[in-house]
Amino acid sequence: MAATTPDLRHGERSVLERSPSARRADPLFRWSLTALAALILALIAFFFVFLITKASPALSHQGVLSFLFTNDWNPSKAIFGAWPLVAGTIITAAIALLIGVPIAVASALYVTELCPRRLRAPLTVLVELLAAVPSVVYGLWGIFVLIPKLKPAEQWFSDTFSFLPLVGGSVAGPNYFIAGLILAIMILPIVSAISREVMSTVPPDLKEASLALGATRWEMIRMAVLPYSRSGITGAAMLGLGRAIGETIAVTLVIGNSPTIGKQIFDQGYTLAAVIANEFGEAANDKLHAGALIAAGLVLFVLTLLVNAVARGLVRRAENKNNRPVKTVPSAVA
Amino acid sequence: MTTLTLDSPRRAATDRVMRVVLLAATIIALIPLVLVIWYLLKKGLGAWSWEFFSTDPTGNFLGDQGGIKSALLGTIEMVALASVIAIPFGWGVGLYLVEYGRTGRFAYAVRYFVDVMTGVPSIVFGLFIYVTLVLGGWGGSSFAGWKGAIALALLMLPVVTRSAEVVLLLVPDSLREAALALGTPRWRVVLKVVLPTALPGLITGSLLAVARAAGETAPLLFTATIVNGTTFDLGQRMNSLPVQIYTDVGSPNNQLVQRAWGSALTLVALILLTTTVARLASRRSRLS
Numbered sequence: 001m002a003a004t005t006p007d008l009r010h011g012e013r014s015v016l017e018r019s020p021s022a023r024r025a026d027p028l029f030r031w032s033l034t035a036l037a038a039l040i041l042a043l044i045a046f047f048f049v050f051l052i053t054k055a056s057p058a059l060s061h062q063g064v065l066s067f068l069f070t071n072d073w074n075p076s077k078a079i080f081g082a083w084p085l086v087a088g089t090i091i092t093a094a095i096a097l098l099i100g101v102p103i104a105v106a107s108a109l110y111v112t113e114l115c116p117r118r119l120r121a122p123l124t125v126l127v128e129l130l131a132a133v134p135s136v137v138y139g140l141w142g143i144f145v146l147i148p149k150l151k152p153a154e155q156w157f158s159d160t161f162s163f164l165p166l167v168g169g170s171v172a173g174p175n176y177f178i179a180g181l182i183l184a185i186m187i188l189p190i191v192s193a194i195s196r197e198v199m200s201t202v203p204p205d206l207k208e209a210s211l212a213l214g215a216t217r218w219e220m221i222r223m224a225v226l227p228y229s230r231s232g233i234t235g236a237a238m239l240g241l242g243r244a245i246g247e248t249i250a251v252t253l254v255i256g257n258s259p260t261i262g263k264q265i266f267d268q269g270y271t272l273a274a275v276i277a278n279e280f281g282e283a284a285n286d287k288l289h290a291g292a293l294i295a296a297g298l299v300l301f302v303l304t305l306l307v308n309a310v311a312r313g314l315v316r317r318a319e320n321k322n323n324r325p326v327k328t329v330p331s332a333v334a
Numbered sequence: 335m336t337t338l339t340l341d342s343p344r345r346a347a348t349d350r351v352m353r354v355v356l357l358a359a360t361i362i363a364l365i366p367l368v369l370v371i372w373y374l375l376k377k378g379l380g381a382w383s384w385e386f387f388s389t390d391p392t393g394n395f396l397g398d399q400g401g402i403k404s405a406l407l408g409t410i411e412m413v414a415l416a417s418v419i420a421i422p423f424g425w426g427v428g429l430y431l432v433e434y435g436r437t438g439r440f441a442y443a444v445r446y447f448v449d450v451m452t453g454v455p456s457i458v459f460g461l462f463i464y465v466t467l468v469l470g471g472w473g474g475s476s477f478a479g480w481k482g483a484i485a486l487a488l489l490m491l492p493v494v495t496r497s498a499e500v501v502l503l504l505v506p507d508s509l510r511e512a513a514l515a516l517g518t519p520r521w522r523v524v525l526k527v528v529l530p531t532a533l534p535g536l537i538t539g540s541l542l543a544v545a546r547a548a549g550e551t552a553p554l555l556f557t558a559t560i561v562n563g564t565t566f567d568l569g570q571r572m573n574s575l576p577v578q579i580y581t582d583v584g585s586p587n588n589q590l591v592q593r594a595w596g597s598a599l600t601l602v603a604l605i606l607l608t609t610t611v612a613r614l615a616s617r618r619s620r621l622s
Contacts (some may be wrong), residue, residue, distance in 0.1 A: 136601075
């Protein structure tokens with residue numbers, strides 16, 4: 001499409017076309033929109049540089065690798081080994097993915113391929129309603145409902161399956177598993193929404209062909225839908241992972257905030273995001289402590305950037321396959 | 335001989351089992367929704383009363399009683415300011431991407447980083463504003479409503495931009511070409527043809543971002559914090575529903591926990607209202 005106004009040699013020219021202000025208005029309009037876009041890039045760059053600057057006192061005090069992998073978080077002694085927090089972040093995110101992704105993908109399959117047409121829209125809306133519940137409300141519900149109600153079941157599981165690794169011993173009220181479970185609920189709508197989007201780009205020819213060859217519905221799903229949308233579904237799971245890594249408030253409320261690594265999944269723990277939310281108040285006057293929290297934020301930032309970059313790449317691949325955009329904003333324009 | 339009947343009972347059985355499994359997964363996915371809403375209504379409705387909405391928290395520092403007036407108004411004020419910043423900004427960038435930046439390296443970079451920014455945790459935005467504006471002591475007081483609003487705007491921005499881009503792309507190019515062919519300058523085409531056509535969709539995307547911002551706790555926790563009274567001064571500390579819920583949950587006091595349930599129900603009702611309006615707006619859209 002032409003970026004400039006068309007030159008009409010014959011016939012009438014618009015009044016605006018002739019006025020000199022309109023001639024100037026076009027480039028002005030264009031460049032102000034471009035400036036806005038450039039501002040976003042500048043913001044992110046500023047963001048990154050600023051966090052690095054502010055985190056550097058703590059990082060140079062502790063050393064970057066030592067910050068990441070030392071198993072001792074003790075702000076009062078100015079020891080900032082964030083490994084318990086990093087490990088907690090990984091453990092809870094892993095639990096969330098293990099529980100959330102299969103359910104999300106399965107329900108996306110049901111909604112796109114199996115359920116009666118009339119149920120499609122209402123089911124979609126219902127699953128996406130989960131995304132409308134704020135983090136702090138999940139936390140509130142987690143503390144006062146999920147933790148007390150699930151504790152007996154967790155204790156039974158812990159006692160019965162104590163021969164398994166990571167299971168056994170007494171169950172703490174707030175623990176990794178509860179945090180992971182709540183994260184699973186929180187990532188479910190986004191993973192399922194994007195999976196659904198990706199599955200809807202599978203060409204109908206492909207599905208109809210497999211059905212015509214005598215495949216059952218499930219065989220059609222397994223041999224046409226799933227392989228075709230594999231990269232998109234992986235991307236959706238990665239986006240869920242990114243969200244699980246950075247989720248703060250719900251996790252802070254239900255993980256127990258204990259800066260030592262639990263030995264089993266029903267032990268208390270801590271995450272990078274939770275430590276920032278909890279300790280920023282006391283850290284305001286302590287440059288080193290504040291720096292350590294900012295470093296934790298920086299790790300989160302870099303981690304989510306990486307995870308998202310990979311996820312977007314995968315989703316984009318699904319897009320390019322069918323030359324059709326995939327909405328990655330959950331529940332936008334349903 | 336019919337070719338379409340299954341001659342293998344095993345395949346038919348697998349099909350049936352998997353249908354049930356997928357249905358079960360969908361039902362399991364809905365269980366938390368039902369449970370959360372059930373408990374919100376059960377425990378939250380009891381806290382609702384006229385006093386609950388019309389009084390501020392009392393006592394020393396968010397004392398043990400009083401309602402949520404300051405938190406409710408604070409949320410609305412900060413989200414409104416955040417929207418005023420983020421929505422025009424996001425629509426502008428969306429317009430750039432669709433009207434001028436469909437190709438090219440710069441546009442690609444912008445699109446990429448907006449994408450990636452949607453995944454940055456909200457606490458990181460909060461931390462950023464905390465480090466720059468709060469610790470930097472901008473604007474006199476340390477914690478302030480407008481700083482909270484900027485943190486919220488930062489996290490709304492990528493959502494607004496992405497959804498604007500998606501919607502603007504749906505505006506048919508033939509419409510733009512027709513307007514350009516009539517000799518209309520480009521900026522008028524964008525403002526008078528493209529924007530009005532896409533408006534319902536743009537509003538939907540923005541309202542969903544508003545709903546998301548309204549529920550955020552982490553960025554407000556250390557930018558606006560929490561105070562006793564109602565204020566309309568965005569230069570002061572400001573209460574918000576999520577932060578007040580977070581504070582109330584952390585205190586070992588049944589009355590405060592009750593207030594937390596009441597506030598949570600209010601917050602979810604507010605968000606669902608916004609989301610519903612958004613969906614109605616998109617239904618009126620002539621696109622897609």
